[in-house]
Amino acid sequence: MTGSVMASSLRLMLRGVNEAPDELEELLVRSYLSVQGQLTPPYHLSTVSPAQHAQLTQALLFGILQNPSAAPSHVTHLTAFTTDGYASFVSILLRMVNDSYGKLLEQSRTQMLWLLKKLITLSASDVDNLCLSLLRQVAGGDVSAGNVWLAAELLQIMKGNWSWFSGIPALFTTALYTYLRLLPDHTVAKGPNISDLKVNETAFCIQILRERFQDCLVIGRDLVRLLQDVALFPEFEPIWRDLLNNPGAAFKAPAFADIAQLYVVRTPTRYLASRVTPEMENQLRFMLTHVKMGSQRRYQTWFAQRFLSTPESETLVPDLIRFICCVHHPTNQILQSDIVPRWAIVGWLLKCCKSNHVESNAKLALFYDWLFFMSKTDNIMNIEPAILLMVYSIPKYVDMTHALLEFLFLLIEHYDPVRKDLIQKGVTSSIDILVNKRVVPSLDGLSASPFVASWLKDKLNFYFAPYCKTDPTDGYKMTRGDHFHQESSYDSVQQQMIGPSSKGSPGSPSRDLYGGGGSSDQTLTGQNQSLDITEDTKPGETDTTNRKRRRLGVSESLHLEVQLNFERLTEALKRSQEAAISALEKLFSLFLSAPDQIFGDRVLKDSSLTRSASSGDLSSAGAGNAGGDPASTTIAKFASQITEVLKKGGYELFGPLPKLPSDRPDGDETSSLTSSLLRFYVANCRSQPLLRQLLYCWHKEGLAVGARLLCYVSRLAEEIEPTATRSRLAKSPGGGQDFDILVSSKTEDDTYDAGMNGDGDEEGEFTESSGESVREPRKNGLTGSTTKIHGNSNSAARKGSRSRDLQMGGDIDGRLRVGVSDAFKTYEEFLKLTSKGTSTTVQTENNGAGPQHQGLQNCTVEGSVKVESGDVEADNMDVELLSDLELCLLWNTKRFLRVLPSVFRYLPNLAVGKDSILQLLVSTIDPQDLCSFEFKLVLGEFAILGDHQEVLLRCIKNSLKWEFIEQQFFWRLLVAELQGASPAVILQVLKICSSTLNPQSNSEAMSGLLLLLRYHLPTSQLVNAVLFLPPAFGKFAAVVISSWMSSHHSQLLACLQTLNNSSVKERPKKGGEEGEDVSNGVRRFSSSAVVVLLNAMDDADYIRNNADEKSARQTRAAEIRRALLKLAGAHGFAGMNTIQGTTDSAIENHQDRCVNNVNPTLAGSCS
Structure with a gap:
């Protein structure tokens, strides 16, 4: 086995496919392979020179970490020749822990801790710093198996070497700080290993505090901050009590008399840095x-x-x-x-x-x-x-x-x-x-x-x-x-302490610390068209309760009604989600009926707010109004208390969607309390403007309202597409029968809520596209349906709606798309509200429409100058949209990529041509999803750039600052979008690039531009623009003309002949100024492009096909050459001062080659 092959099999660290090798690992591997023969007994210690000392140290470290069975002998070898107290050996370990611990293999980490124990036994130099570095790798907020294992192993090592450990104050105080911080995390987490670790951590911390408290005073005030989080643990209660009441005697620290002595000591930075990994x-x-x-x-x-x-x-x-x-x-x-x-x-x-x-x-x-x-x-x-x-x-x-x-x-x-x-x-x-x-x-x-x-x-x-x-x-x-x-x-x-004197959890906030909440005795409310406060006894209520309701006035009765509904919601959360949805719907109905009369201590004597709310005038209902407006206060309190009730019931309102998006119904996305609330909002926000304010209050509380609403309407758009496709099939020849079968097989699924799509009057009568009035109950509740995944509606209503669609021949495709467009408008209106800050003013456009058409039109920040410019407002909405998209990306990359097409399609004014969104897209997309986006762009389903010159210029210019792979993806998307674009748009892109790009440094953009031009048929204007590109684009222009010559020879030849004819007519008179504009105003003919192209044509290897194909291509090349030479001559190619020396001879030589390389019928035409 060669050295390189051996090195490839020796690994200490994990490495990704595109990740560069770790320098330290490569160094250790090279050293190990160089002296591998010297690492087995007998050791030749006399032969170790000072120059070899470093290499042998590195080799032994690699051997210990990579081969556990040989580790003891390697340590013995290391001990035999080391002369610096293991300082150089430990320094390499420190570098590895600080720089590369996260990449170490599991075996290497295990050996690292085994080696730590050995070095402690050997009293190695700087081993305490090694222990501190490993402690820093135990991250807070991480209860993964690897992190818990490291915390447990280090704790055992320190307890097993107590005499050494307790003799180093910097080490045991840092260990105390670390495990006090980790204890709350490990208390909440579940698992047998974590439970055992928590017991050991508790005993460890208590022992240090009781025995070495005087040394712990150096930690300073942050020691108190950490102790607050564990003060209610039974084991720590005596510690906390003694710290407050009997500090000196209880901790064997005579100089410590009061906790204030800790307060005034600033915590050294080494302790704070120890809780953040390198x-x-x-x-x-x-x-x-x-x-x-x-x-x-x-x-x-x-x-x-x-x-x-x-x-x-x-x-x-x-x-x-x-x-x-x-x-x-x-x-x-x-x-x-x-x-x-x-x-x-x-x-x-x-x-x-x-x-x-x-x-x-x-x-x-x-x-x-x-x-x-x-x-x-x-x-x-x-x-x-x-x-x-x-x-x-x-x-x-x-x-x-x-x-x-x-x-x-x-x-x-x-x-x-x-x-x-x-x-x-x-x-x-x-x-x-x-x-x-x-x-x-x-x-x-x-x-x-x-x-x-x-x-x-x-x-x-x-x-x-x-x-x-x-x-x-x-x-x-x-x-x-x-x-x-x-x-x-x-x-x-006021009575809930969070400090040392707290009776509650130290450090624990009240539920309203972040703002927007109400006191515990305040209750919140909801919305309905009619409310009978003297109704008969309700199920589960006593006669006394109802008598009390009748005795009270209207506002007090509503107050009691809301309290009862909040109690019902709390109970419903314990039973099922369906029951909770029904209870929440009733609560909303009650609140929206009379929001100004819900709180008994802030009753309005008239119904002005109710009237203004029903007409869409929310000028006094800004959620951020700090001036004590009852409307804004009531809405904010209602939103805050709903959040609190749901949280106590174990449900997070507007929580994240971390799961991969699926085509099947997903609980939290389509049938949860949040999705039901969003469905209610989309269906009713135009008739109930207070709903917008309610969502805005939740947004101000920091909930992900915008991102969840965007995911909801995007999912709605996705589900509409198959139905729209079937409607198009029904209207196509022979498509009706198949469509009937499809519809009949989807009785329970393929419906669309009239309350969301139709135009309705106040009594719930909706008018179909044909103009026929249809009486149908409005489904405005939380359980109202929109699509097959977004809930189930009344089956009779669905059948009636479907039969009308088929009998009247209604345009299902159009109505469905209008419905989705309306859903996105509700999201856009929400963006408009959130983009204006906290205090808002909402004005209604009174155009004679019914109340369901009255909505949010203008929002201004109270106390500021009203923004009249639509551009400024749009910019703010862009920021809010980008924030929602980034949150979707944070939840799940696939969800972000799934939402984005609907955003481009239905919110083009906010998304198309926005380079920030484009960069977010190209920086996260993978090749598979990129291909899917390209298909949709080619089919014209949506646009990402548009065709405005200013937008194209800005996006292309900004993209030059992006990463190389991002630029490549950007140009692939641009090329896909411009597949069916007009020649004028392509010409516009070419002009932008010619003035923006540097052919030498912007290689990704040049490749994308070349791909774009190759995909389009040459036109006279396009060929003219290519031939008159700046001199720096000479080779690029030659490549473009060459590709057109191969794929679109006839069109290219026709374009060149057209340009020749126009050039003869527009040729400047003799004596005219040199450099005068010719041929449609283009100043300078790209002579360098022509020379490069003609030289390429003369290359013997230019045509590599068989004999027949070679002859045909030679013929085409000769025609193009002749046309180019005529055009060059017409534009003064042979006489321009910009081309010196060999230009005339070059043309003559090209003309001679033209005669020699073609058949006799073409030879005469080349002169």
Whole structure:
């Protein structure tokens, strides 16, 4: 076996097909193969020279990791000749762990830990750093088998070498920090291995805390933060109690008298960095040092797919935020550049949190240094991201500002009430240094902003008055003796502590910490055309309940009705999803009937809101209205409480769709509570504008409303296509009989909801396309049907609808497509609403149509100048659409690629010609899906670029900055779309490319342009444009003409003759200026292209066919040569100053060859 063959079979690491070999692995393999004969006994130690020492060390390390059976003898060999205390050997191990641990094979990882134990026994130099590096590879939020195994093995190694381990404070304090952080993750996860690991971790941490607490004080305040998450574990309750009440004696630390001593100690960065793996650190630092603001989305998507893709992984977010705030401090050069700032990444990470507990911990990680800030010992860079995130989130993401401010005030008052003065002093010191150092000039950006809620501005003035602008028109200002009784989610959590004095879970937030929620005694509501509040006793209700309902007024009765319906929804969630859907429908019906009268403490005395809502006027119902508008408050509370009830019932509203899309019904996508709600919205949003506001509130809560709605309407479009195809078959000759069979076999499936597609009056009467009025009940409920997968409708209605379609000869294809188009319009209107910020104004276009046609027309941010330009609005909608598409991509690449065709087809104004969407497509698509897209583009099912010159220019120009494979895919899609394009469009693309591309450096684009031109028949204008390309395109023009000569000889010859005739007529008079425009205004004939092409024709190998074919091609080549030479002469080819020297002789030689190479009948015509 040769050395190369042996090397290919020796592996320490996994490597992908397209992944480059690891340099360290290659080095170790080469060393192993070089000295393999010296690695077996007897060892020739006297022959090991200093020069061979490094090579032998590398070879032995490879042998230990690759061959477990020979590992003991290799360690013996290593011990025999090492002279540096194993320092060089351990340094290679450290490099491998830090750079390549994630790629190591399972056997190599096992041997790595075996080797660690051996090195500890041998007291090797720097082995403690090796142990620290391996501890760092145990990632938080990861309960996979490999990660759990590594955590367990390292724990056993440290416990098995306790005397060595306990003698290194830096090691055992880092181990304590690591396992305290991992314990909550392992407590939630299931499995026998994890259960055993949790028991061992608990005993390990308690032993260190009890025996070495004095050494643990160096960890600082983050030790308290981690202990909060485990304080309610039975084993840790005594630890927590002693820490608060008896710190000195209980922990054998006489100098430790109070937990405040830990608060004021800033945690060293090595502990915070230990909870972020080297791979994560590299990716974060790359984003924060190289990626420009606005270009970070693709890197964030990759990072989320790599490290935040599982439900458990979101607990990693607080670790990442602590790392960004406290470990990565950018230089002044980066701070002054357009590199993405830290606060932007932190804001994105906060949006990645799905559970309230993790979101609360993430915010605590962001603000933790604020609470105990001391200017002498703390670093301003640790607190800078939080203030900038709050300031720069206004106005577009003001909900983020609201949530952070609310959380900060909650921390000040309730994190540790016993030490509230210390916390308030720390936060004030933070604000003071941030203002004095000009990180922000003042707090006016928050306290004087019209977008910030008034009660938050009151608190800002209360706590930080010297740094805020006092506005006398703002109304009531607080004083120290006042209490806060604002209408906000803050009221519901005043008694729920999240700090050391908490009776609940330490660190656990209330359900409303993120904002938008209501207090526990507040209830929410729904929508119906009529509501009888004096109805008879309902099933499951007592006479007392109904008597109470009758005694109360209208608003109080509605309040009680909503409470009862929320209770029914809670019970229904325990029974089945179908029961929950029915209960949710009733709740919606109740809410939409009288939303202004649901809450007894905020009753309106008239029904103005109901009237305005029914007419589509939502000018006062903006979900983000912080001014106390009852309409907006009610809608937001209703949305928040539904989310909370469903979450408690174990259902995540608007949750992700991680599964591969299937043609069969999928539970969460087509028959879940979310899909039923979306079906209800699509069918009723035009007649019930409040539904739009309700979805908007959920969107502001951070739920994936837009992405789920987009997936829903796209799936609807997919299912319509087979029905539309059958309708076309029915109208084709001989297709009717087959169509009847198809329809009769689909009695229960192929229906379409009239409530979504038809034009209806207020009584539910719908008019078919023929103009005939048909009485049919409207299916506006959550269980209403749209297609075979999106629910089941009443069978009688389906049969009646089908018979009308067949008897009246209605255009099923057209009506179905109109229905899908309407569904996409509902999504587009939702984008329009979300693209305007938090506070919105909705105006209705009063064109005489019924209320079901009145919808959202204009949205403006309250307090800002109304945007009149449609281009600005469209740009904002583009951003929202791109965000939804990226979320679909994050869920599943196949789902993203399945949604995109419908987006291009039904939302062309938002998707076609958008280079950001195009780049997202070509960066994720694989060859198989690319082929499918090409087929659809060739068939004209949709467009991705369009034919506008400005769009084509922008997309082609921007694509030159993409990766090579992305450019190739882009041009394949462009060529497919332009297959049936007119010559004018192709000519337009050619002109754009001639002024944009560099033939020497833009090879992918040039190849794509060549493919595009080869696929199209030559026309006079196109041939003219090719021949008059700039000189740099000479070879390219020759190749294009040559390909046309092979595939479209007759057309090419006719085009050249046409150009010759026009050139004779337009030839400039003698004495005219040289360089004057000729032949349709093209300035310069591409002489270089002609020379290249003629030389190629003269090549003996140019024609390689058999004798007959060769003769025919020689004839065609002669005709083309003659036409080209005439055209060249007509344009001054022989006399132009741009071609010097041999041009005249070249033409004469070509003419001679023309005579010699063709038959006599053609020879005379060449002169």
